[in-house]
Amino acid sequence: MRQYGSVWRSSGSFGQDHLMVADPKALQYILHTSGYNFVKRPPVVKIMELMFGKGIIWAHGETHQRQRKVMTPAFFAPQLKTFLSLFQNTASKV
Incomplete structure (x- = not known):
């Protein structure tokens, strides 16, 4: 977080990208305000x-x-x- 801030992208297995979020306001938006806009992936x-x-x-x-x-x-x-x-x-x- 010191290097990239509170939101960063990392590489996952099989070349997948993962968006990591540690910002409280962003998490509130994702989880509370518009959680249904962020669909969980089947796996x-x-x-x-x-x-x-x-x-x-x-x-x-x-x-x-x-x-x-x-x-x-x-x-x-x-x-x-x-x-x-x-x-x-x-x-x-x-």
Whole structure:
């Protein structure tokens, strides 16, 4: 990062190029604002399926939107407050 900055291209296997992003604003744009514009490549999807199963990490497109819509209410502040004591106890043990 010192040499190239927070975004750089590197060579992968079989001559593939990889874009590496470490800039917080760029990551926010990619992951939050327009994540559906950055499609996961089939080999990456297959690896994620093998590692994690067919969950929200594996999903893309309409499947991901549906799963995210179902999960969203669990991450609102009132719902998370019910877990506050659990988080605090776990953090104090760590």
